[in-house]
Amino acid sequence: MLDSIDMSLVDWSRGQFALTAMFHWIFVPLTLGLSFIVAFMHTIYVRTGNEEWKQITKFWMKLFGINFAIGVSTGIILEFEFGTNWSNYSWFVGDIFGAPLAIEGILAFFLESTFVAIMFFGWNKVSKRFHLTATWLTAFGASLSAIWILVANAWMQKPVGTAFNPETARNEMTNFWDILFSDMAVNKFLHTITSSFLLASIFVIGVSAWFLLRKREVLFAKRSTIVASVFGVIAGIATIFTGDTSARIVGREQPMKFAAMEALYDGQTHAPLVAIGALRTDTAGLPMPREDFIFKFEIPNALSYMVFLTPSGFIPGITDLVYGNEEQGIISYEEKIERGAVAIQTLKELKRAKERGDEATYTALRKKFDDPQWLKEYYQHFGYGYYKGRELKELIPNVKMSFYSFHIMVMLGTHFLIFSIIALWLSLKNRWGNHKWLLWVAILTLPMPWIASQTGWLVAEMGRQPWVVYELMPNITAVTRLTPGAVQLTFWIFLATFTVLFIAEIKILATQIKKGPGGK
Amino acid sequence: MFKNVFRFYYEGFRSMTWGRKLWGIILIKLFIMFAILRLFFFPDILQKEFNSDEERSNYVLEQLTNP
Numbered sequence: 001m002l003d004s005i006d007m008s009l010v011d012w013s014r015g016q017f018a019l020t021a022m023f024h025w026i027f028v029p030l031t032l033g034l035s036f037i038v039a040f041m042h043t044i045y046v047r048t049g050n051e052e053w054k055q056i057t058k059f060w061m062k063l064f065g066i067n068f069a070i071g072v073s074t075g076i077i078l079e080f081e082f083g084t085n086w087s088n089y090s091w092f093v094g095d096i097f098g099a100p101l102a103i104e105g106i107l108a109f110f111l112e113s114t115f116v117a118i119m120f121f122g123w124n125k126v127s128k129r130f131h132l133t134a135t136w137l138t139a140f141g142a143s144l145s146a147i148w149i150l151v152a153n154a155w156m157q158k159p160v161g162t163a164f165n166p167e168t169a170r171n172e173m174t175n176f177w178d179i180l181f182s183d184m185a186v187n188k189f190l191h192t193i194t195s196s197f198l199l200a201s202i203f204v205i206g207v208s209a210w211f212l213l214r215k216r217e218v219l220f221a222k223r224s225t226i227v228a229s230v231f232g233v234i235a236g237i238a239t240i241f242t243g244d245t246s247a248r249i250v251g252r253e254q255p256m257k258f259a260a261m262e263a264l265y266d267g268q269t270h271a272p273l274v275a276i277g278a279l280r281t282d283t284a285g286l287p288m289p290r291e292d293f294i295f296k297f298e299i300p301n302a303l304s305y306m307v308f309l310t311p312s313g314f315i316p317g318i319t320d321l322v323y324g325n326e327e328q329g330i331i332s333y334e335e336k337i338e339r340g341a342v343a344i345q346t347l348k349e350l351k352r353a354k355e356r357g358d359e360a361t362y363t364a365l366r367k368k369f370d371d372p373q374w375l376k377e378y379y380q381h382f383g384y385g386y387y388k389g390r391e392l393k394e395l396i397p398n399v400k401m402s403f404y405s406f407h408i409m410v411m412l413g414t415h416f417l418i419f420s421i422i423a424l425w426l427s428l429k430n431r432w433g434n435h436k437w438l439l440w441v442a443i444l445t446l447p448m449p450w451i452a453s454q455t456g457w458l459v460a461e462m463g464r465q466p467w468v469v470y471e472l473m474p475n476i477t478a479v480t481r482l483t484p485g486a487v488q489l490t491f492w493i494f495l496a497t498f499t500v501l502f503i504a505e506i507k508i509l510a511t512q513i514k515k516g517p518g519g520k
Numbered sequence: 521m522f523k524n525v526f527r528f529y530y531e532g533f534r535s536m537t538w539g540r541k542l543w544g545i546i547l548i549k550l551f552i553m554f555a556i557l558r559l560f561f562f563p564d565i566l567q568k569e570f571n572s573d574e575e576r577s578n579y580v581l582e583q584l585t586n587p
């Protein structure tokens with residue numbers, strides 16, 4: 001069946017999902033970060049009683065509201081796509097996704113939406129303290145709703161706390177806490193929210209710089225910059241720290257993604273980290289295309305140290321992972337494909353035994369799916385079985401995309417931290433705004449956190465290809481057998497709708513920014 | 521109490537001078553998402569095609585075991 005699968009269906013379905021997720025992610029990080037910045041500003045207002053801080057709070061709250069309103073529910077489209085375009089996957093993971101997403105819907109969304117209303121409409125209608133509490137709960141509610149979808153995503157990257165039920169073809173939760181507190185989930189959440197806080201800080205600094213350049217609302221702009229830069233420095237340090245932890249987890253759990261991020265083909269101890277480099281595809285005389293460096297600047301030992309906290313740690317390259325490395329105990333993809341095929345065949349025989357009422361065979365085969373040794377030896381490689389007879393290169397993610405996305409994200413993240421430190425330092429000295437060129441840098445930096453955030457997701461999602469559920473379900477199995485034309489149609493509808501919404505957001509935001517904190 | 525809550529929301533929305541265009545966009549967006557996309561383009565395939573979870577399981581098992 002997979003031999004006849006139209007790869008353009010898989011590509012269009014992936015493209016459609018990526019488009020929707022990336023569009024959704026334009027709004028989410030700003031909502032997450034700006035809600036906390038507004039809460040800090042609101043707290044200063046309540047503590048000082050200074051009307052200037054009330055104006056500042058109201059202005060940023062308004063921008064938060066516009067972003068929240070346009071962005072809200074764009075994520076629901078992803079759930080539509082699960083049911084339509086990824087129905088096999090949706091069934092396969094149903095129970096795991098069901099619980100976290102239901103909690104998200106019931107707890108966080110209602111908490112968030114209730115307190116958002118009090119936050120916006122509560123001025124002079126509820127007590128100052130209750131109003132402030134609502135603002136803080138909105139901020140925490142926003143982050144709380146992000147937890148669950150990130151936990152679900154982390155489970156796809158590292159499926160833990162579950163057991164596969166061969167009778168229903170579904171994964172069933174065996175330990176909720178293992179899923180919630182897996183290192184992948186905890187770190188994904190922390191890295192995502194801290195980077196979102198950083199994004200919002202850069203947004204506030206950038207918008208404030210525009211006011212300073214025009215010599216408008218100077219006090220408002222300077223005060224906003226101080227709050228944002230303090231928040232930005234803390235968030236920036238936390239983002240780098242969680243990013244480092246993330247690299248360590250990926251290096252151990254998803255070595256192919258890690259190798260692709262660094263375009264590392266030949267594994268080594270004392271592996272250097274490529275700080276900057278450019279790639280060129282080399283196809284001559286090789287069984288699969290290989291990305292060679294045109295140039296690179298390396299930091300010696302840093303890659304090994306990043307993962308194992310010692311330079312002598314062995315970092316497997318793409319070649320080691322594909323062809324195996326006996327010395328390092330890495331089994332080849334050919335071997336994994338064979339073992340995966342055994343697991344698929346066992347599942348097939350189990351199904352047949354059930355259909356013909358062969359109780360003895362059924363019981364014997366069913367036991368295998370409860371046997372830890374068999375699960376480790378065969379079921380762990382289940383997804384590889386679908387690549388029997390297919391090209392090995394299908395199991396390698398897009399190296400160029402992973403490499404560049406990773407390095408762009410890291411470079412921009414470093415720039416944001418340094419820039420936030422400069423903004424904070426000059427603000428504290430009351431010299432922020434004296435240098436026009438720095439204000440221009442702030443404005444030019446404003447859209448960059450979105451690029452960093454999107455490239456971060458590209459690394460996470462493109463780097464784990466072809467897996468939808470890591471090593472268990474590849475995209476070719478997960479996709480619904482629709483016609484590519486049907487997927488293309490909805491892709492273009494989404495693109496048109498999203499473009500209009502995006503332009504509307506930018507226009508409304510720009511209008512409100514131009515009006516300034518005193519505008520209605 | 522319900523009356524107060526209603527008044528709170530009602531007056532809040534009424535006083536949103538900057539929000540009318542925004543509400544228009546939100547309503548159009550929700551209409552496109554739920555009344556057009558969901559209804560005509562994004563059916564839940566397994567829910568639509570099969571009547572029971574057993575049928576759905578069998579279908580997915582078939583997809584998983586006949587690659």
